Amino acid sequence: MTTFDDREKSFEKKFQHDQEIQFKVNARKNKLLGLWAAGLLGKAGADAEAYAKDVVMADFEKPGDSDVIHKLMKDLAAAGKPMEDHSIRKQGERLMEEAKKQVMAEQK
Structure with a gap:
């Protein structure tokens, strides 16, 4: 294998790794957003975890x-706690920063 081939494989592996981390x-982030919304909906414990999983899915x-934002807006409105999409996006x-910290801490 040439040096070029080695470099190409190295870049491909780094790209794949970066994509996995981003995923x-x-x-x-979606799980944390789901837990946040679950709190607003009055859910706790296993109910909150299950709701957060639904948000991730x-x-x-x-x-x-947009699909996550739509789900949260619909669920919050149904519970009598309507919220604008920009407020959910801001949250x-x-x-996202907390999610990055948590995932990077798990990588070490």
Whole structure:
């Protein structure tokens, strides 16, 4: 194998690793967002964890965060606690930093 081939494989592995980390961070952010919303909905313990899992699974419906935001808006409105999408997105941005910290700490 040439040096070029080695470098190419190295870049491919790094890209794959970075994508896996980003996936884990996004899933963790969605879980934290689900736990936050669960608190607003009055859920605790196993109910909150189950709801957070539902939020994570909602992210697989469409690319991007719109499916998660839509689920949270619908659930909060149904519980009499309507919230604008920009407020939920802002909370997601805040939780993204925490998610990054948690995932990176697990990588060490």
